[in-house]
Amino acid sequence: MTEKSQRTSTSSLPIVQRVPTGIPGLDEMLHGGFLPQTANLIEGAPGCGKTTLGMQFIRYGALHGEPGIILTFEQFPEQYYRDAAAFGWDFRALESAGVLQVIMSSPEVSKADLESFNGKIESLVARIGAKRILVDSLTHFERMSQDPMKLRSLVYGFLNSLKRAGLTVILTRESSILLGDEVAPTSGANFSFLADSYIMLRYVEIESAIQRAIIALKMRGSAHDTHIRQFEINSTGLHVQEPFEGREGIMSGTPQQMTQSFIKAFINR
Template identity: 55%
Template sequence: MSYDTRIQTGITGFDTMLGGGYLPNTTNLIEGPPGCGKSTLGMQFIYHGAQQGEPGIILTFEALPETYYQMAAAFGWDFRRLEQEGLLKVIITSPEVTQIDLEHANGVLEHTIAQMDAKRILIDSVTHYESAMAHSPNAAPKSKVSLMARGTPAPGASEKFVERDRLYSFLNALKRQGMTTLLTRETTFLFGDEEGFSGGAGIHFIVDSYTMLRYVEIMSAVRRAIIVLKMRGSAHDSAIRQFEIDARGLVVMAPFEGQEGLMSGTPKRMAASFIKAFVRK
């Protein structure tokens, strides 16, 4: 696969924002509040791949596979049939098992990826992974050993550094398998950024691309916004665009016009703010 080849999500408008799609063999973060469409976007990415003959895996740490079959069916995506055809596997497991299994050769996940010749994977969600690994007694010693092996003194390493090292190792394991990975991550605030930037173990710095989904309130109505904030090795659209979820899944539309402060959750009309800033002073 050439570097210029793009891994399309199949989402109208979103692939254009990404410059044609994700770069192959990369890790891509989708972050947003509950109900905004993260899992739908991820399922669409997997479904589109399967339609193109690229097998995919959904790795879930909480929602049962049954939930994905039902959610997908609402969009007319027959995940059970895809599983029967060997184009999809919805695997439920725990973060600790995933981490340690991937660290060892010939693990269950490695074997599954090879057997399916899977190219895409959705991790839904990495929030559970971060939370579980930060408190996992099973994973911590392994990481400290790996830190020492790299010449970094484990006793002096901060917890955040250990967590970041573990996350880095996990994402690299997926890259090693040749996967293009999509990770969903939860934010707890519904509008704006009231709690400040919650970077956890620094996942935003580790991943290759970072897309944020947001709710914004405009004229007493709640709309959904999408913005690509980072895409390593590729130009991307910097506009904040509106998107909707309809019978086809996510549909990305034109940028919001005449509004500013969209990321605050409560934008203002540009003319009013211009007057406030420059005229009334």
């Protein structure tokens, strides 16, 4: 079906716009991408690919008419230029072209800035016409208060300011789970309630090798693929692949191969 005929056949339905990530396989999982002006939480163990996923989302936007901002609380901008260059992505060139800006700040300063009239972030959004932001990472917000309720309200206010500025947000958050049964976030403040979508990255041990798994645990206001999929990071970035076939207990980190009789019984239903 052509794009035109698709539009004609669905003309009576509201067109739900999507914000594609440009990550092979992930957009299919998300039925086209994130919803505009939403906050999307990417949680996972150290080194599993959260920042890479976020950078890829920002880069795709920058190259497709949706300029982006990377707001970092932990790494110097230099680190992003270097990490991006390892995938062949020239973030300095995108900055020079005015479609990307990497800024380093603290959660306290960024929050106060967003609450002030005509703050730096708001001016930057207007100047480059930003539509996307990567906040790397939310983990740093957790130092702002010991009180989970207060923390939630701080993060809620912060995310709303970003959404109000017209941005679609990716937030990363470190989880201490490497392999194991725990699925829920580990800290007292459960930010997944505040996010419009919640994607978890996991390490999985299969036949004595560590592989990477991705699952969309929630997506407010939209259907999404709930399969647990394998993904890899190679020299061109993140690639989401097929669901894990014939395995059970993926989220436990140490899945078992399902017996053929079990699979047959399941398929024959």
